[in-house]
Each structure stands twice: as C-alpha cells, then as structure tokens.
Amino acid sequence: MLKLTSLNKTFSKQSALTDITTEFPENQTTVLVGPSGAGKSTLLRSLNFLERPESGQYEFNEINIDLSKPIANKTILSVRRQTEMVFQEYNLFPHLTVLKNVMEGPVQVLKQNKNKARIEALELLKKVGLGDKADSYPNQLSGGQAQRVAIARSLAMHPDYILLDEPTSALDPELELEVLKVLLQIAKEKQSMIIVTHNLEFARQVADKVIFIEKGCILYDGEVEPFFNSENKRIKDFVSAMTFSSIA
Amino acid sequence: MWQIITNSFPQLLAAGLKYTIPLTLISFVLGLILALITALVRLSNQKGFFYIVKAIFRFYVWLFRSTPLLVQLFIVFFGLPYLKIKGIFPDGIKLEPMTAGIITFSLNTGAYCSETIRASILSIPEGQWEAAYSIGMTRAQALRRIILPQALRVSLPPLSNSFIGLVKDTSLAASITIVEMFEVSQQIAAENYQPLIMYSLVALIYAIFCTVLSWLQGYLEKVTSRYISANGGGNV
Numbered sequence A: 001m002l003k004l005t006s007l008n009k010t011f012s013k014q015s016a017l018t019d020i021t022t023e024f025p026e027n028q029t030t031v032l033v034g035p036s037g038a039g040k041s042t043l044l045r046s047l048n049f050l051e052r053p054e055s056g057q058y059e060f061n062e063i064n065i066d067l068s069k070p071i072a073n074k075t076i077l078s079v080r081r082q083t084e085m086v087f088q089e090y091n092l093f094p095h096l097t098v099l100k101n102v103m104e105g106p107v108q109v110l111k112q113n114k115n116k117a118r119i120e121a122l123e124l125l126k127k128v129g130l131g132d133k134a135d136s137y138p139n140q141l142s143g144g145q146a147q148r149v150a151i152a153r154s155l156a157m158h159p160d161y162i163l164l165d166e167p168t169s170a171l172d173p174e175l176e177l178e179v180l181k182v183l184l185q186i187a188k189e190k191q192s193m194i195i196v197t198h199n200l201e202f203a204r205q206v207a208d209k210v211i212f213i214e215k216g217c218i219l220y221d222g223e224v225e226p227f228f229n230s231e232n233k234r235i236k237d238f239v240s241a242m243t244f245s246s247i248a
Numbered sequence B: 001m002w003q004i005i006t007n008s009f010p011q012l013l014a015a016g017l018k019y020t021i022p023l024t025l026i027s028f029v030l031g032l033i034l035a036l037i038t039a040l041v042r043l044s045n046q047k048g049f050f051y052i053v054k055a056i057f058r059f060y061v062w063l064f065r066s067t068p069l070l071v072q073l074f075i076v077f078f079g080l081p082y083l084k085i086k087g088i089f090p091d092g093i094k095l096e097p098m099t100a101g102i103i104t105f106s107l108n109t110g111a112y113c114s115e116t117i118r119a120s121i122l123s124i125p126e127g128q129w130e131a132a133y134s135i136g137m138t139r140a141q142a143l144r145r146i147i148l149p150q151a152l153r154v155s156l157p158p159l160s161n162s163f164i165g166l167v168k169d170t171s172l173a174a175s176i177t178i179v180e181m182f183e184v185s186q187q188i189a190a191e192n193y194q195p196l197i198m199y200s201l202v203a204l205i206y207a208i209f210c211t212v213l214s215w216l217q218g219y220l221e222k223v224t225s226r227y228i229s230a231n232g233g234g235n236v
Helices: A040-047 A073-082 A098-109 A114-127 A143-155 A173-188 A200-206 A224-228 A233-242 B002-043 B050-066 B069-082 B097-122 B126-134 B139-176 B181-192 B195-224
Strands: A002-011 A014-024 A029-033 A055-060 A063-066 A083-086 A161-165 A192-196 A209-214 A217-222
Touching (some): A002 A040, A014 A217, A073 A083, A098 A114, A143 A173, A173 A200, A217 A224, B002 B097, B002 B181, B002 B195, B050 B097, B069 B097, B069 B139, B097 B139, B139 B181, B181 B195
Parallel strands (some): A083 A161
Antiparallel strands (some): A055 A063, A209 A217
16 A cells, blocks of 8 residues: 655745645556646656655555655665556667566566566566567657557566556557557556546546646545546536537 | 888888777776766765765866876876875886876876766666666666666767777877887988878878778667667657
8 A cells, every 4th residue: 555644745946746645545546637737747756756755754565754854765766666657758778679678677676587587578568469579679669569568567577556657648549549458457457556647538447546636736536436527616627628528 | 102101111000009009999998987987976966075076076077178188198207207295206106108198098088088978878868767767776777777878879979089089199199208100100200201201101000090990980889779770760
C-alpha cells in the first residue's frame, strides 16, 4: 500500500501540490485526472522522487518517510526499485536494442542472471505484442510500439506499482488503442498501477479508483462511477468537456 | 629534388614514429581521462566542501584555455626548474623534455576536452536520466550505462578535432628540445638549405597522419551511431 499524508510541493515558491492526502490501493488501478497544469504529473513523479515534495508523510510497504527531512539515498533507490515510471515520451534507451532495454534493469539493478533476464524479457515483449522486435533499436519503432516496450521494461522489474505519466498523449488514436489494450490486460492481472491520463473513456474502463486534481488540490477521491455521475458542477463540466458530450 | 626528399623522408618519418605519435597518443589518452574527471566534477551536484574541488577544476580549465600552449610548455620545461620550495623541491622541478611535453599537452588537452565532454553529457535529454533512475539505477550506473554511451556519440566529432589539433600542436615540442618531426625538418633544412622542400615535406607528413585519423573518426562515428542510422531520427 502506498499512502500519502499532507504532502506539499512548491516550484519556486508557487504551490504545485497542497495538502495531498490519499492512498493508492494494491492490485488496483488508480487514475489521476484533471486539467493540464493541475499537478497530476507532479504528484505521480513525487511518488518515486523524480520530484521532491517539501513536506508530508510518505508510507510505502515498510518504508515510512517524513518528507520534510532529508531522505537517504538508499531509501530513494529502494522506492524506485519497487515503482516503475512509464513516460509520455517513452524515454527508451536509444543506444540499446529493444531486448536490452527490457533487460537493463533486471541485469544491472537487480543483478539477475543474464540468460534468465533474456528469457523473461522475450516473454514480456511477446506479451505486449512485440516478440518480433527484440533486436530492433528504439528509433525503428512506432510511438505505440515504443510505449509498449517501455511498459515491458517496467514490468521486467516486477514493481509493486507502475506509474504511467500520460502514456498515450503523444500517440494518434490508432496507436493509442494498441497501448491501452496492453494496459487493460495488465490491469486485469492485478498489477497495481497509477495512471495520469486525459482519456476519460479509458479511465472509466481501467480504473478502480479516480482522483481528480485541480490547482494542486484533490477535489475528488473515490470510486469510478460516482465520479462520472457526479453532480458537482466542476467535475461535471470537466467530464463533459473531456468526453466531448457538451458538443452535442 | 627527388633525392633530397628520399634522403630526408625516412628521417622525418622516424622522428614522427618515435616522438610525434607517442607524444600525441599518450597526451591524448591522459588528457581524456583528465577531461572526463573534470567534466564529471563540474557537473556534479554535490554541495558543501565539494564546492572547493569544483572551483579548483574550474580554475584549471580557465588557466589552460586562457594561456598560449607554447608559453605553457616554456613554463613547465624552462620555468619549473626555478621553482625551489624548501623541503619539497630544494633544487627546483627538472623534467625530461618528453615528460614536460606529455604533462603540458595532457593538461592542455584535458582542459579543452573537458568542455566537450561536459557539453555532450548535458546534451543528453533529462528523460534519459529519469528513465535510468526510474529502474532504480544510481547516478554512477546511469552515467556509465545510459548517459556516457550516448554522450560518446555526440562528443566524437569535437574530440576528434582536439585529437587532430594535438597532432599538429606537438610540433611546438621542438621548442623544448624534443627532436620530433618538425625539429628534424629544421635541422635538415639548416644543412641542405632547402627550407621550402623540407617544411613542405614535413607538412605533408602531418597531413597524412591527420588524414588517417579523420578516416578513423569516420569509422568510429559509424560504429557509435548504429542505433541512430537505423532509421534516422525517430522515437527515443
């Protein structure tokens, strides 16, 4: 279980996240939604310390961190080994083949046996539908393929949580669909995920829990259907704008 | 004229193989090591005491980029013997010409190449660091496995520039009594009164050395760019 209490984060004196208290249940998918610049990505990136919140309490498995104090490097590394980030821009390692991208973490960080890591990496690539791309380089892939490799790379670490930062925002609808299918499959397998997305249709399908953030504050934190049927004016406006239902 | 060339060519080439090439190679390798250390220190985000270390390296780069190489050679070879420090160097620092040359060329190359390496590391997108950190890598692992291999590709052309520049700069070593190629050509020209032929000939040999290096650069660029040339640009 990953739990935050009163987390605060500022960027050069501007408040980015204010008093965030929430939890991310295990074996479930939590979706973070909200307008651009609301702080969704900052919150996600704070979860594996790519951003450093200034205060609050961070609880993750046996790790309990007071964010207002310096954090030991060892603790950060340990958190990062148990959480994997999938980025909007994929961030594959361009100088490594697809297979080596997936093997890099297990071999270098988890010190797994190379052969074992290779076999597992090939299985994961098959799982995301890219069994035939193992020897390609990232720049030979389409965006959708690159993102699926990034997902395989994160799965290879057997993380407790996969953090996905707008994983399909850079993709056209057709390529987006191939990535979303993979994510739905992973969600079905009870992999804990936290996803920042603008795609509310997808959010509705995949999520077990929705968190709506605006101006750095949580406005909604709870079950999926009540969110989409909310009578709250702000949420209603947001949902209808994002699903184009207001056009008709 | 042909006889002058065939007579002196072996002598020049021998000087090149014995002095110019070793001087260049050893200085460049040492310079690169120094450059990498300098770049990493200057890019490090350590604070506190480390700030002083950073300042020292910044001073070093400033010093060697702001003074002429020839003057640096003179200070190390002719000047240091007069640096008498009681207890440590009571008789000053007297260096063999070759040692003085290697020290100066290494320090000079190191200062320039450190900027090349620093820039090439900075040119790698932040997302690469983040992806490396995300799979749990330490800063050292991220550097070694993810950042430096990509930075190498970026830095190859400017580093080759420095290398080729160094080949020619070693001709300055003639002034600190190293009998390298240019020095030999001067000696022969003084005997046979054929400065035009002799200096043109030595220029040609420098050009041959540098051309070979340019080919080597082209080959290395090809090897280190395999992953880019696969499809040109694209998603990374």
